[in-house]
Amino acid sequence: MKPLRLRLLLGIFVIATALAWAGAKLWNSLDTLPGVPAAAPVVLAAIAVILLATAISLRSRLKAMRERAPGAKRVDPLGAARAVVLGQASALVSALVSGVYAGLGIVLLTLPDFNSHRGAALTAGLAVLAGAGVVAAALWLQHICKLPEDGGQSGKGAAPSPR
Template identity: 60%
Template sequence: MNQLRIGTLAGLFAAAFGLCWAGAGLWDSMDNTLPAVPLLAPVVLALIAAVLLGTALSLRARLRAQRERRPDARPVDRMSAARAVVFGQASALVSALVAGAYGGFGLFLLLERMEVPNRRDQALYAGLAVAAGVAVVAAALYLERVCRLPEGDEDDPTGPMGSRA
């Protein structure tokens, strides 16, 4: 499994940011009403970040207990850890796109439409969505780091991720 690259995530963020900023400007220039930023956007992203962080902390504690050979240590199933990492990677990629889109839209609102009181709230929601998207990316990178195998342990079936499958 390949690791996430910060450059890939930053590129997705920048592309979505630019496209959404330009699209909002084009949409507004045709005298169309701009869509509203949903209040639940940052909430959902923050919940995903919390789930990823909770999974990472749980796996980290279980792996530490295994390394210290505690008698109550539960083994970590390799497939479960791999699924968690894949979920984290997918969440990070989508969150980079979503955060970029909300960032571009929020910047457009800040620069062009700050005189409308409702749009100030929309810009705030967009900013919170960007912050929550960054939190998802950070939690996914941490989860990936927690589940990374040490060098040379790819073929060891009794390695740090638990017993034989």
């Protein structure tokens, strides 16, 4: 599995922002601009908290295993892989959704009657921040579950064993 790169997520965010901005401008020309659901930042923040809790749990368990602590719980490799896949999927969707809310928020900020759209613009901004939290937690989870590089050596400075 290839690691997810921040550059890819930023690209998705920027493209989604541009498309959402253009779509919202078009939609606003029809006088039917959609609202921003109040649950959007809450759901994204909840996903970020779940990913963060998973990362903290896996990190402490991996640290206990490395230090050979008595009674250390083993980390199931398949469970760790599933956590990474969940984090990567969440980061990709969050980058897309955050871009949509950023584009919509930009349009709301530029409307002449901003005072009537202040709540929706604030909700869109909070959704973008919560989406950034999801991306950060997902990338940290991915970093925690990364396998150490072997580099083709079986020990410190030792030559590879012949087979």
